[in-house]
Amino acid sequence: xxxxxxxxxxxxxxxxxxxxxxxxxxxxxxxxxxxxxxxxxxxxxxxxxxxxxxxxxxxxxxxxxxxxxxxxxxxxxxxxxxxxxxxxxxxxxxxxxxxxxxxxxxxxxxxxxxxxxxxxxxxxxxxxxxxxxxxxxxxxxxxxxxxxxxxxxxxxxxxxxxxxxxxxxxxxxxxxxxxxxxxxxxxxxxxxxxxxxxxxxxxxxxxxxxxxxxxxxxxxxxxxxxxxxxxxxxxxxxxxxxxxxxxxxxxxxxxxxxxxxxxxxxxxxxxxxxxxxxxxxxxxxxxxxxxxxxxxxxxxxxxxxxxxxxxxxxxxxxxxxxxxxxxxxxxxxxxxxxxxxxxxxxxxxxxxxxxxxxxxxxxxxxxxxxxxxxx
Numbered sequence: 001x002x003x004x005x006x007x008x009x010x011x012x013x014x015x016x017x018x019x020x021x022x023x024x025x026x027x028x029x030x031x032x033x034x035x036x037x038x039x040x041x042x043x044x045x046x047x048x049x050x051x052x053x054x055x056x057x058x059x060x061x062x063x064x065x066x067x068x069x070x071x072x073x074x075x076x077x078x079x080x081x082x083x084x085x086x087x088x089x090x091x092x093x094x095x096x097x098x099x100x101x102x103x104x105x106x107x108x109x110x111x112x113x114x115x116x117x118x119x120x121x122x123x124x125x126x127x128x129x130x131x132x133x134x135x136x137x138x139x140x141x142x143x144x145x146x147x148x149x150x151x152x153x154x155x156x157x158x159x160x161x162x163x164x165x166x167x168x169x170x171x172x173x174x175x176x177x178x179x180x181x182x183x184x185x186x187x188x189x190x191x192x193x194x195x196x197x198x199x200x201x202x203x204x205x206x207x208x209x210x211x212x213x214x215x216x217x218x219x220x221x222x223x224x225x226x227x228x229x230x231x232x233x234x235x236x237x238x239x240x241x242x243x244x245x246x247x248x249x250x251x252x253x254x255x256x257x258x259x260x261x262x263x264x265x266x267x268x269x270x271x272x273x274x275x276x277x278x279x280x281x282x283x284x285x286x287x288x289x290x291x292x293x294x295x296x297x298x299x300x301x302x303x304x305x306x307x308x309x310x311x312x313x314x315x316x317x318x319x320x321x322x323x324x325x326x327x328x329x330x331x332x333x334x335x336x337x338x339x340x341x342x343x344x345x346x347x348x349x350x351x352x353x354x355x356x357x358x359x360x361x362x363x364x365x366x367x368x369x370x371x372x373x374x375x
Contacts, residue, residue: 017145021070024141025063030061032130033059050111053251058103063098066134073138092135095125198253214252221245225276233272234372236310243278250286251324257296272371273310274345281314281364289318289361301321312366320356342366
C-alpha cells in the first residue's frame with residue numbers, strides 16, 4: 001500500500017485528517033502570502049516592513065477566519081445537496097466579509113494609510129474568490145479522502161475474500177487428499193486378508209517353503225505400498241514394477257495355473273498414473289477368473305498412448321462380467337475404489353469401462369489424461 005512506502009512522519013500525516021487540514025491550511029494561506037508579496041507588494045513598490053508584516057498578518061487572519069468553515073461543512077456533510085450548497089455559500093460570504101474588514105483595519109493601522117473603506121467592494125471581491133477556492137479545495141480533498149478510504153476498504157475486503165478462498169481451497173485439498181488416502185489404504189487390508197488366507201492354506205498343507213516365500217514377497221509389496229504417497233502419481237514403469245511384486249505372490253500361490261502377458265508401449269513408460277491403480281484390477285481377475293478355474297487362466301496387461309491420453313487395458317480368460325455388475329451393482333471393493341480414485345484424480349476427464357470379451361473373459365479399459373515425468 002501507499003502508506004507503507006512513506007517515511008514515518010508522513011505516515012502519521014497520512015492517517016490523521018486533522019494534521020492534514022492544518023498542514024494544508026498553513027501551506028495554502030502562507031503560499032497566498034508569498035503570491036501577494038510577489039504580485040502586489042513588489043509590484044506597487046511597497047517593500048517596507050509594515051506592508052510585508054501586513055501580508056503575513058492577513059494570511060494568519062485567513063487561517064483563523066477560515067477554520068470555522070471546517071466544522072460547518074462537516075456538520076452539513078450528510079445533509080442534502082441543496083442544504084450543503086446554501087451552507088457553503090453562507091459560510092464563504094460570512095468569512096469573506098469578516099476577513100475583508102480585518103484586512104482593511106489592520107492595513108490602515110499598520111501602514112497609516114486612510115480612506116480604504118471606499119474600496120471595500122474590491123477587497124471583498126478578492127476575499128470571496130479566495131474563500132470560494134478554499135471551499136472548493138476543501139471539498140476536493142474531502143472527496144479524495146473518501147475515495148481513498150473506499151479503495152482501502154475494497155482492498156481489505158478483497159484480501160479477506162482471497163484469504164477465505166485460500167483457506168477453503170486448502171481445506172478442499174486436505175479433504176481431497178484424505179479421500180484419496182482412504183480409498184488407497186482400503187485396498188491394503190483387503191489384499192492382506194486374501195494373501196494371509198493363502199499363506200495359512202499353504203501352511204495347513206505343510207508347504208512351508210512356498211509359504212515362507214510368500215511372506216517375503218508380501219513384505220516387499222507392503223513396503224512398497226506403504227512407502228508410496230497415495231496422492232502422488234507414479235510412472236507406468238514404476239506401477240508395473242509394483243504390480244509384478246504383487247504377481248510374484250500370486251505366482252507362488254498358483255504356480256503354472258497363472259499365465260501372464262505384458263504388452264507395454266515403451267513411449268508410455270514415463271507417463272504418470274495413480275499408484276497401485278492396476279493391482280486391484282489384477283487381484284479381481286485372479287479372484288474371479290483364475291482361482292475358480294481348475295486349469296487356471298491368463299491375464300494380459302496392455303499400455304499404450306493415444307494422442308493426449310494413456311490407455312491401460314487388463315484382460316482375463318474368466319467368465320466375464322454379469323449385467324448387474326456392469327451396471328454398477330455387486331462390484332467388489334477393489335473395482336469400486338478404483339472407480340472412486342480415478343474420479344478423485346481426474347473428475348470427468350477419464351474413461352473406465354468393464355465389458356465381457358466375446359471369446360470369454362473380462363476386459364477392463366482405462367483412458368487417463370497424459371502426464372509425463374518432468375525431468
